[in-house]
Amino acid sequence: MIAFRPEPPRHATWLLMLVLPRPSRDDILGDLLERFHHQAMRHGVSRARRWYAREAWRFLFSLSRERVRDVAHGPGRPRSELMNELKHDFRYAVRGMMARPAHTAAMIITMVLGIGATTAVFNVVNGVLLTSPAIPEPDRLVLVYEVDRRGTEIEDRNPVAAANFSDWRELNRSFTDMANFGMGFTRLTTPSGQERVETGWVSPSFFSVVGQPVAEGRPFTVDDGGGDAASVVILGHEYWQRRFGGDVAVVGSDMATTRGNATIVGIMPAGFAFLDRSPDIYYPWILSEQALQNRRSHGLTVAARLKPGISLAAAQADMDRVVAGLTPMYPEFLDGWGANVVTMEEVVVGAIRPALMLLLAAVGFLLLSAVVNLSNLLLMRGFAEHRGMVVRAALGAGRARLIRMRLFESGVLGLVGVVIGVPLAVIGTKALVGLAPNELPRVEHIGMDGRVLVFAAGITLITSVLAGLVPALRSAGGSLVATITESGRSLTGDSRQHRLHGVFTVTQLAFSLVLLVSAGLMMVTLKKLLTVETGYNPSGVATMKVSLPGGEYPGTLEQQQYFDRLLPLVQALPEVQHVGLTSWLPLLDFEGTWSVQIVGQPAWREGEKRDYGWHSVNAGYFQAMDMAIVRGRGFTDADRAGALPVVVVNEAFVDRFFPAGEDPLGQSMFVITSPDSTVRQIVGVVENVKHDALDAEYKASYYTPYTQAYTEPGGYWLGSMNLVVRTSGDPTMALRAVVNTVTPLDRNVLVSNRTTMADHVGNSVARERLAATLLNVFAGVALALALVGIYGVIAFVVMERRGEIGLRMALGAEPANEVRRFLKSGTRLIIGGTVIGLLGAMVFTKIQASLLYGVAAVDPVTYLVVGLGFVCLAMATTWLSARRASRVEPMEVLRGE
């Protein structure tokens, strides 16, 4: 009777055979087997198997650490002998590589591509996602938004009304403190001329929320807000260095700001950045008693620091509780509103993270593909050198030595790969950042640091070992006798070897198909985004933002007069066809929204969602953007103060307020939640535009002429406007001419965001373009590797079976039949690779779902087109390679045998 005996995991035994020093290998293996059986009886087979495997790995790590292997090779074996052996093996590996330059070049290129591409992508991921900002405990920093659930679309990152902020700050139990802040730019007049500086407006609690005390001086206090003029400022460290040479004595002295003279009370620490910005000058932002009563206008950005031990979910629950408590007290303001707690990390990198993770996964596939390719190449080389190895084995080279020699080769390759690949990765990183969206966060953190180098070294080591392992075991495997007999048998070749090549080829085909499908989906997305009906024509349009200093232009009237003077000057430039002016530029600005009332329709009640984008534009804006007037008319220069107040609405606005098909033209409307309650007549309907993003929904909005703006003293309605210039030629050329017109008119005016409308469009899809471009490159390289792989494997089999083919042809077989036979075995590999690849793609493309637009992750058309193209290419390659079979000369082969 045969008793059932459990067996330890085979891979573990195999690992032990590899690592245990020969003199004690047998007795240790015996001991482990004996203990394995004891464990199996006592604790069950599966636990014993786990134990055995764990101990085997421990041997691997301990022995390599202790170098016991060297010592244990027998007492008294001198170290220098081992060094000599290693040196010899190294030389052998290099010599072998030099002897086959083409083959070696192929391996080096594969290695360099794999390591370089992976390192470059990881470098970016490391800088953007893995580097912590220089803020104490950044993971406790959150931003708190309001959620507007009143409309059809939920807006979950709405700014906060001051009165709500004040209540939250008092009632929450989750935050150490909350702060409001804002970031912007301004132009300062300094003794050495004009300069553009980044500004931060922060409440006194800001410093404790970010957890960063000032380096010199004091933070702001609630007393700093008296009067309208900011009397104190805090300087950013870099600005302090740049302008004051790091002189501590400036603390306490005065400097001129756009808001008059202010005392410098503090300096921020070096390297401080918040939300990826580091302002040069901080102004105190103290909400007045009156502002703190306002629950209607939502305008504050709010940061908070979680108390230690409070999770994000707990804070969210706490804020839900706070809002639920407040809503019954102010139902007209708070019905349909909520609070949303988001980590600072999510705010900064949330948008780019999916694209970077996708690229990291994709480049991982590329690396695996490179590993398989290397394995395949090494395997072929191993085969070619079989006889050499046999002779060595016969001369007494140990099995371990033979394995080591093989691994040495892939190790040398890895070394070359890392030496060429890492500098290549540096260049690749630059290219990658260039392709990335303009607002790619934390760009300054991207650079080769220790972690990237360790990563590069790690993947090189893994690649070398993985690629070398199978060929190494193959070349050293089997008994000596079998090896010698095998090498004598050359008519039909070795079927095990073929199976391995087959597995490798199928794997490579599958990897490359996964990447191809992923790239295909991204291409479809990009195409859909770029052909989306935007409602305007971006080509040939130059844009820039013109911001007027508050001191010189204290009210809307002065601002209006400035543009009255500027626009004709720009219009007069020869290359300018139409000059437009708008308060909010699509894809650049958020729309300012106000609630509207159509005369004759039910009155607005507090809390009802009726706020839509209100744009101040000039008569030329619609022509400059090439937006079609669908009904009625656009604006003319006659629509001025004193004339009939007019408004143009868009199609979505008509759908919203005149759903029954009433004629909007001639109807009157006014804005409720603004000091400007002028009743205006609707004189035209303009087509919808994609304002926030190309993949956003159309939103209702309305346009009024800037010449009829509410001329409030102290109002800033027209303080910051976008010039939109349609040109006859290259818009980038026109930019300079326009700036040269704007600047002389008033040198204190700040011109920013000088670019073309096409750039705004391009930048808005930069994330998708980055993913699409890199996926295409990765997929292309993987495809090339796979095609070379299948070509090589068929060529290899043909070459090996030359004897057989020659014999058959000598006996009358048709050459075409021979080709067909090999084509058939190639087809099997291709079908296998395609099926596995398509299934793999279904899983892989799940991670890119959030990046897709207008196409599903499992889109049958893309899968079919890519799959078919792939099969055709692979078949063509196979045929090219299989054709060699028909060129076998029977007589030559038989003579050779």
Next chain:
Amino acid sequence: MRATLGEFEHLILLAVLHLGDDAYGAAVIEHLESRTARDISQAAAYIALKRLEEKGLVTSQLGAGTAERGGRPRRYFTVADEGLAKLRSSGTAIMQMWSGLEELLEER
């Protein structure tokens, strides 16, 4: 050569002594595990045994295998004279340090 024994080496030597004629690798480790209630890495134990042998504190010889071991031989260890001397000296040192502290250190 190092003057004192490492703790682990010390334990292994004692286990070999305890087991007498039956001190082959697996038995030594099992003995250690049951007496010290520790999870002992097999690799660490064999490395320690190897070191002890190189230092001349133990000697080893191969014995017959069993079916349970797939017919592989057992390696039996014996504590050499030098090992006994080492054990005695470090044992004395420890006992001298313990003396007078029994009240404090021994579990009641």
